[in-house]
Amino acid sequence: TKTRDNFSQRVEELISYYREIDDEFFEELTDLLIAADVGVSTSLKIIEELKAKVKAQKIGDPEKVKGLLREIIIELLGDEPVGLDQHSGPQILLVVGVNGVGKTTAIGKLANKYTREGKKVLLAAADTFRAAAAEQLAVWAQRAGVSLIRHQEGADPAAVVYDALEAAKARGTELLIIDTAGRLHNKKNLMEELRKINRVIERGYPEADYTAYLVLDATTGQNAVQQAKVFSEVAKLDGIILTKLDGSARGGVVLAIRSELGLPVCFVGVGEGIDDLQPFDPRGFAEALF
Amino acid sequence: MAFEGLSEKLQNVMKKLSGRGKLSEADVKAAMREVRLALLEADVNYLVVKDFVKKVSERAVGGEVLSSLTPGQQVIKIVNEELTALMGKTQARINYASAPPTVIMLVGLQGAGKTTMAAKLGLNLKKQGKKPLIAACDVYRPAAIDQLKIVAEKAGVPVFEQGQGQPVKIAQGAKAECQRLLYDTLIIDTAGRLQIDQAMMDEVKAIRQAVGVHEVMLVLDAMTGQEAVNVASSFNEQVGVDSVILTKLDGDTRGGAALSLRAVTGKPIKFCGVGEKLEDFEPFYPDRMANRILGMGDMLSLIEQA
Ligand SMILES: Nc1nc2c(ncn2[C@@H]2O[C@H](COP(=O)(O)OP(=O)(O)OP(=O)(O)O)[C@@H](O)[C@H]2O)c(=O)[nH]1
Ligand SMILES: Nc1nc2c(ncn2[C@@H]2O[C@H](COP(=O)(O)OP(=O)(O)OP(=O)(O)O)[C@@H](O)[C@H]2O)c(=O)[nH]1
Ligand SMILES: [Mg+2]
Ligand SMILES: [Mg+2]
Numbered sequence: 001t002k003t004r005d006n007f008s009q010r011v012e013e014l015i016s017y018y019r020e021i022d023d024e025f026f027e028e029l030t031d032l033l034i035a036a037d038v039g040v041s042t043s044l045k046i047i048e049e050l051k052a053k054v055k056a057q058k059i060g061d062p063e064k065v066k067g068l069l070r071e072i073i074i075e076l077l078g079d080e081p082v083g084l085d086q087h088s089g090p091q092i093l094l095v096v097g098v099n100g101v102g103k104t105t106a107i108g109k110l111a112n113k114y115t116r117e118g119k120k121v122l123l124a125a126a127d128t129f130r131a132a133a134a135e136q137l138a139v140w141a142q143r144a145g146v147s148l149i150r151h152q153e154g155a156d157p158a159a160v161v162y163d164a165l166e167a168a169k170a171r172g173t174e175l176l177i178i179d180t181a182g183r184l185h186n187k188k189n190l191m192e193e194l195r196k197i198n199r200v201i202e203r204g205y206p207e208a209d210y211t212a213y214l215v216l217d218a219t220t221g222q223n224a225v226q227q228a229k230v231f232s233e234v235a236k237l238d239g240i241i242l243t244k245l246d247g248s249a250r251g252g253v254v255l256a257i258r259s260e261l262g263l264p265v266c267f268v269g270v271g272e273g274i275d276d277l278q279p280f281d282p283r284g285f286a287e288a289l290f
Numbered sequence: 291m292a293f294e295g296l297s298e299k300l301q302n303v304m305k306k307l308s309g310r311g312k313l314s315e316a317d318v319k320a321a322m323r324e325v326r327l328a329l330l331e332a333d334v335n336y337l338v339v340k341d342f343v344k345k346v347s348e349r350a351v352g353g354e355v356l357s358s359l360t361p362g363q364q365v366i367k368i369v370n371e372e373l374t375a376l377m378g379k380t381q382a383r384i385n386y387a388s389a390p391p392t393v394i395m396l397v398g399l400q401g402a403g404k405t406t407m408a409a410k411l412g413l414n415l416k417k418q419g420k421k422p423l424i425a426a427c428d429v430y431r432p433a434a435i436d437q438l439k440i441v442a443e444k445a446g447v448p449v450f451e452q453g454q455g456q457p458v459k460i461a462q463g464a465k466a467e468c469q470r471l472l473y474d475t476l477i478i479d480t481a482g483r484l485q486i487d488q489a490m491m492d493e494v495k496a497i498r499q500a501v502g503v504h505e506v507m508l509v510l511d512a513m514t515g516q517e518a519v520n521v522a523s524s525f526n527e528q529v530g531v532d533s534v535i536l537t538k539l540d541g542d543t544r545g546g547a548a549l550s551l552r553a554v555t556g557k558p559i560k561f562c563g564v565g566e567k568l569e570d571f572e573p574f575y576p577d578r579m580a581n582r583i584l585g586m587g588d589m590l591s592l593i594e595q596a
Contacts, residue, residue, distance in 0.1 A: 031336055037515040040330050099538060099566065100401025100511070108432075130566070131440035132433040139432035184541040219399065221333030221515025223543040244400065247484045249517040272400070272430070 021062055026051060029069065036252035036289050039222050042259050046072055070286045076258055077282035082239055082266045084114075084175075090168065090208040091175045092201055096194060096235060097215035098227055099182030102243035102269050104133065106215055107179050108140025109269070109277035114175050115144055122173040124164035125150040126157040126197060127181035137179050143274055157181065158196045165204040176208075185230035198235040213266060215241045218251030228257045243269030246276070250289055318350045318365060325369055325584070332544030332583045335519045338553045346372050373580035376549055381558045382573030384415075384475075385532065387504045391423075391468035393476045397494050397529060398509035399521060400482030403537030403563050404428075405438050407509055408479040410563065410571040412447035415475050423473040425464035426451035427497065428481035438479055445568055448473075457481075461497045478503070485524035494529050505532045507560070510547060512536045518547035519554045526555045537563035540570065544583050 010032065026047055033043035049072050054065060084091065093110070095103045107123065115121050123141050125148060127133035134150045141148040149164040161178055168176040180197065183190035201210055214231050216224050231237060242251050245268045254265050265280040322343050329339045349372070350365045386392045394411070396404040408424050415422045424442050426449055428434040435451050442449045450464035461478055468476050478497065483490035498506065508522060508531045525531050534555075536548055539562045548559060559574040 034330055034336050035516050037333075037517075040327055098513070098541070100403065102401065130437075132437035135436045136431075136433035184538065186542045187540075217401065217511075217513075219511070219515060219517045219521075220513045221543070221547065222331055223333070223513045223541065226542060244484075247399070247517070248486055248520050249515065253515065 021054060021060065021065060025062060025065075029065075032290075033252065036250040037221055038252035039225070039256040042256040045259065046076070046255070066290065070290060073255065073286040073289065074282045076255060077285065078258070078264050079282060082264050083279050084211060084266075087209045090173060090205070092165075092168070092205060092208045092210045093175065093177045094180070094198070094201060094210070094212040094235065095178065095215060095241075096180050096212065096231055096237075097182060098184050101182065101215045101217040101220075102241075103127075103182065103215045104136050104140065104179050105272065106213075106241050106243060106267070106269055106277065107137065107177050108144060109274055110267075111140065111144035111146050111177055112274045113277060115146055119174040120172065121146045121175045121177065122164065122168055122171065123148045124160055124176060124178040126160045126164075126178050128153055128155045128157050128160060129181040133179070133181065140274075157193060158200050161197050161200050162204060165201065168208075169205065185227050191230065191234045194231075195234040210236070211238045212236050213239055213241050214263070215243060216251070216254065216257075218242055218244045219247060219249040220253060222253060222256070224253040225256050225260060228261050228263055232261065232263070237263060239264050239266035241265075241267045241269065242280070246270040251285075252289060313365070315351050318347060321365060322347050322350070328584050329546060329549075332546035332585075333513075333515045333518070333550075334546035334583065335516055335550035335554070338519070338550045341553070342372065342376065369584070370580060373549070373583065374577050376553055377576035377579050378552055378556075378558050380573060380576060381533075382560050384560075385505050386475075390472075390474040391465065391476045392474065392505070393465065393478065393501055393503045394505045394507060395478040395480060395494070395497060395503045396507050396509050396535075397480050397525060397531075398482065399484065399511070402482065402509045402511045403535075404482065404509045405434065405479050406441060406566065407535055407537065407561075407563055407571075408438065408477050409441035409445040409447065410568055411477055411561070412442060413445035413568050414571055415477075416445070416447060420475050421473050422447050422475040422477055423464060423468055423471075424449045425461050425476060425478045427457040427460050427478050429454045429457055429460070430481045434479075434481065441568070447477075457493055458496050458500045461501045465501045476501075485521050485528070491525075491528045498529060506530055507533050507535050508551075508557070509535045509537060510551065512539045512545040512547060512562075513541060513543045514547040516550075518550045522551035522555050522557075526557065531555060531557050533557055534559045535561045535563065536574065539572075540564040544585065545579060546583050548579055549583055 030043050030047050050069055053068055095107055097103050111121050125134040125137045138148055149167050151160050212235050214237050242265050257263050268278050268280050270276045326339055326343050346368055349368050396408055398404055412422045412424055424447055426435045426438050439449050450467050452460045464476055508525050534557050562572045562574050564570045564572055
């Protein structure tokens with residue numbers, strides 16, 4: 001993308017401008033990380049590590065610093081892409097996040113992916129709050145060719161989840177994916193509702209392998225760290241789906257989240273189509289950052 | 291809160307400053323470093339931060355402050371003044387056309403809150419005695435029209451839709467409907483789009499031209515990070531933006547994106563979304579936003595002493 005090009009161009013310029021590595025050079029690199037939404041404290045942390053390496057390896061060439069920085073970032077993100085475990089028994093996937101980040105769309109894409117891989121998938125519309133949320137999920141269910149458990153608008157989402165678990169058991173579903181309403185993490189009652197959903201899953205189907213993903217919008221700034229923190233307090237979180245990476249935002253805040261909470265990115269959303277979901281590739285992500 | 295540590299630090303620096311009789315340039319510089327961090331943690335664009343800190347520093351080391359009896363308070367006051375100035379004045383008014391219908395188009399990235407805002411805006415206009423109609427021009431997102439119809443019905447505002455038709459034609463049809471049934475305001479809900487998606491940007495440009503939009507409102511999620519500047523300037527250059535609406539301000543984000551887009555485009559922020567319900571709608575208050583960005587609530591009392 002254009003912004004990405006501008007950005008890497010700036011890094012190139014920066015590197016060719018500095019023939020020697022000095023404090024100002026590191027300060028400029030810090031700014032570049034901040035511009036990618038990495039956040040102040042994580043950027044400083046990364047640059048400190050970079051400085052130490054530069055010193056230890058006695059590097060005098062700014063050109064080499066770029067490769068080193070990329071290495072540090074890849075290491076921080078974890079080298080291996082992570083996804084749903086290969087599992088023979090029944091699996092449950094809960095999808096949570098703040099409003100409008102792309103939960104329902106990601107579920108449509110995942111349902112399609114796992115159906116194609118031969119799994120028997122079922123969806124649950126536990127967003128009973130937002131207008132036409134279940135209708136939206138129903139369209140995705142149809143596109144992916146899977147069935148959907150839904151209740152009326154305004155129904156208790158925990159009851160939808162309960163029904164879906166029973167249906168999954170009865171039908172021999174291999175993967176049940178649960179859509180939830182967007183909720184801001186500072187809304188106490190909505191977070192309690194999520195805690196309840198989490199409990200219903202844990203108690204209602206203990207034999208199943210349970211995974212929960214937090215969906216983050218790549219355009220989100222530092223607030224995403226707080227989102228990850230608070231959501232992981234009410235539901236178990238295994239990873240992140242980073243959406244809208246097809247835009248010009250680079251989603252650097254996942255570095256802050258990984259560094260502070262250890263939460264890995266599992267999938268990325270790169271568009272609104274059913275195939276626009278990819279496993280996370282730390283190397284590619286780090287390249288795109290610069 | 292994620293920013294507590296920082297805002298605490300900031301307040302300590304400010305308090306230290308305010309206790310001083312005399313300030314050196316180094317004192318001001320140290321304070322400005324903290325201000326810079328606070329702004330960056332609040333997602334204010336880093337280039338905007340650079341400019342802002344430079345401007346405040348210049349004023350702060352000028353005669354105005356150093357010769358004052360309470361230089362610390364003066365610095366705080368300058369930070370607050372400049373921040374509020376950058377946010378613009380309250381102008382929560384819509385530019386009505388001289389001959390109705392006034393046409394308003396909501397544009398923005400995916401999931402920003404356009405559809406919800408269309409209904410909120412409709413309800414607000416109705417309360418002011420207007421007769422609004424909403425055009426359903428998002429023909430892409432699954433169930434977008436269903437969603438719009440549900441929220442508009444709650445607001446008691448009629449919707450003009452033609453299913454998955456052509457957005458330009460739908461907008462034209464809706465305008466004709468306004469003239470036929472004497473609706474005085476048309477609100478156009480559009481699909482979410484990336485500012486780098488040329489075909490989609492051309493589509494809103496075409497709608498704008500075809501129906502003669504009076505006010506293009508950019509709907510922006512208050513949680514947006516450093517990208518806010520790219521988004522806002524790109525929409526402005528390509529489509530033309532007349533005003534901004536910030537959504538999801540009921541979260542705990544500092545909302546630095548507001549400052550960034552205001553600084554870059556100079557467009558007024560008119561309204562905010564502060565929740566998912568229809569009544570969660572407010573005019574924009576620049577002074578509150580300025581305080582929120584720096585986490586300055588407690589510092590206001592210090593300023594008042596200045
Ligand atoms: N460009 C782009 N758009 C996306 C992506 N993922 C989702 N979207 C769009 O983002 C908007 C919101 O997506 P949803 O799936 O409805 O988001 P949600 O989190 O379920 O929203 P709520 O249920 O209202 O909280 C829609 O317009 C989607 O088409 C992506 O990876 N790239
Ligand atoms: N908490 C909160 N949620 C909001 C606010 N405004 C909108 N939302 C929610 O944000 C999500 C997205 O809102 P929409 O109105 O569908 O956004 P949109 O811009 O029309 O989305 P697309 O059409 O997919 O581009 C929904 O879950 C809304 O309920 C707000 O001010 N506060
Ligand atoms: Mg949804
Ligand atoms: Mg919409």
